[in-house]
Amino acid sequence: MPRFSRLFACALFLALFFAFLPRTARSQENPYIVTYDQFLEEPRNLEVEYFSTYGTQRGGNDFHAYWLEFEYGATAWWTTEIYLDAQTTFHDSTVFTGFRWENRFRPLKREHFINPVLYVEYEHVSGADKILKEIEGHDVESDFLPPNAEARKEIDNELELKLILGSNFKGWNVSENFLLVKNLAGEPWEFGYAVGASRPLALKAAAKRCTFCPQNFVAGVEMYGGLGNTSSFGLNETSQYLAPVVVWNMPSGWTLRASPTFGLNGNSHQFMIRWGIAREISGFGDMVKKVFGGHS
Amino acid sequence: MILLVSLCFAQNQPKAEKPARNSSQDYSELTKAPEKARVRPNPFENDPNAVIAGQFLFEGHCAECHGTSGVGGKKGPSLRAPEVQDATPGTLFWLLTSGVARKGMPVWSKLPDAQRWQLVRYLKSLGPTNDTNIEKP
Numbered sequence: 001m002p003r004f005s006r007l008f009a010c011a012l013f014l015a016l017f018f019a020f021l022p023r024t025a026r027s028q029e030n031p032y033i034v035t036y037d038q039f040l041e042e043p044r045n046l047e048v049e050y051f052s053t054y055g056t057q058r059g060g061n062d063f064h065a066y067w068l069e070f071e072y073g074a075t076a077w078w079t080t081e082i083y084l085d086a087q088t089t090f091h092d093s094t095v096f097t098g099f100r101w102e103n104r105f106r107p108l109k110r111e112h113f114i115n116p117v118l119y120v121e122y123e124h125v126s127g128a129d130k131i132l133k134e135i136e137g138h139d140v141e142s143d144f145l146p147p148n149a150e151a152r153k154e155i156d157n158e159l160e161l162k163l164i165l166g167s168n169f170k171g172w173n174v175s176e177n178f179l180l181v182k183n184l185a186g187e188p189w190e191f192g193y194a195v196g197a198s199r200p201l202a203l204k205a206a207a208k209r210c211t212f213c214p215q216n217f218v219a220g221v222e223m224y225g226g227l228g229n230t231s232s233f234g235l236n237e238t239s240q241y242l243a244p245v246v247v248w249n250m251p252s253g254w255t256l257r258a259s260p261t262f263g264l265n266g267n268s269h270q271f272m273i274r275w276g277i278a279r280e281i282s283g284f285g286d287m288v289k290k291v292f293g294g295h296s
Numbered sequence: 297m298i299l300l301v302s303l304c305f306a307q308n309q310p311k312a313e314k315p316a317r318n319s320s321q322d323y324s325e326l327t328k329a330p331e332k333a334r335v336r337p338n339p340f341e342n343d344p345n346a347v348i349a350g351q352f353l354f355e356g357h358c359a360e361c362h363g364t365s366g367v368g369g370k371k372g373p374s375l376r377a378p379e380v381q382d383a384t385p386g387t388l389f390w391l392l393t394s395g396v397a398r399k400g401m402p403v404w405s406k407l408p409d410a411q412r413w414q415l416v417r418y419l420k421s422l423g424p425t426n427d428t429n430i431e432k433p
Contacts (some may be wrong), residue, residue: 028357028406028407030406037406038403039403039405039406040402040403042402043371043400043402044371073402075397075400076395076396076397076398076399076400076401076402076403077397077398106397106403109394109397109398110394111393111394111395111403111405115403168405168406170409171408171409171410173406200408203408203409203410203411204349204408204410204411204414205349205350205352205353205410205411205414206349207345207346207348207349207352208348208352209352215408215411251356282360283360286370
């Protein structure tokens with residue numbers, strides 16, 4: 001079995017195992033797939049997520065990129081996450097494309113009109129990575145043309161910093177992300193952004209247990225793209241995307257997201273369809289402590 | 297594989313009987329609510345459905361730490377203590393909105409205002425109790 005298959009199969013097994021643990025918590029997620037809001041994972045909870053992106057490719061083969069995400073609430077002010085990325089390019093091959101380790105910190109004690117969150121990520125990914133979790137610098141559609149065998153030879157070690165700002169107003173969530181990326185091989189700093197707005201279909205909870213109640217659905221829109229780099233800042237030669245988003249927060253603890261994504265200029269993929277499924281496991285940290293003999 | 301089996305076993309272990317966290321420190325945040333927040337009335341005060349809706353929200357988001365009937369758990373203090381039950385609805389709404397991140401209480405502003413008020417309505421309906429032992433599973 002190739003190394004990729006073993007690794008990803010193992011991670012998938014873990015994800016499924018965690019996802020089907022019975023101690024789940026009801027999550028209340030915003031629908032964004034790229035934009036981060038100001039909310040962190042609840043302390044000691046683990047959220048296991050699978051995301052998928054089908055993308056069109058002009059001049060080449062369409063692709064299906066996917067990632068597994070393990071998001072853990074270390075404290076009420078710190079969330080840490082591991083991502084495992086992979087992709088299949090049609091008529092080419094399937095490759096494991098790397099991992100990311102992400103941390104988010106909420107520096108302020110109280111809720112304000114604008115709430116900042118600081119984000120630090122290290123990523124070790126190959127040039128074949130196509131998950132498009134963030135768009136930065138002069139990333140354009142033609143970067144995705146090289147065949148996997150060639151693209152995966154390029155290995156990028158990157159440091160990614162984000163300032164996440166989030167506000168809630170009359171039921172709406174508005175989030176803005178400002179992104180700085182540094183390839184540790186000495187390339188210039190690259191910039192990007194993501195903004196999103198969303199609102200539950202009903203603000204008041206129903207006085208009955210229900211799966212399809214409107215308060216379980218949150219709909220919105222997000223927009224994201226690159227902003228060049230230190231030597232050429234701006235929108236020139238960048239890709240930009242607009243995406244309606246919707247999430248269904250099921251009382252069973254499962255969360256389902258979907259987002260058709262449209263490229264806004266000639267440098268962008270014309271169309272992508274993204275979806276994701278997540279399950280929140282409550283008290284995961286306590287379970288691990290018990291296994292190792294600690295008191296939770 | 298051993299780790300996974302152990303995790304399954306660990307999560308099915310009965311919870312130990314331990315006193316709930318109810319030191320006065322746990323409630324000190326309530327005294328920090330600004331006057332403007334403290335005096336806000338609950339718009340759902342006279343809505344009988346708000347208690348039921350609040351109960352479902354409580355079960356989904358709060359019971360894990362504060363126990364299914366709010367008497368406290370390993371992670372969260374009792375919500376039926378006099379400090380909570382005597383607090384104004386506005387104070388409880390403020391605390392839910394802001395959280396107490398340094399003590400492990402998450403920010404709940406991810407729930408819309410209306411749902412936080414419904415939660416407050418349910419909390420106030422619980423009434424006080426001196427029973428602050430952890431609930432049996």
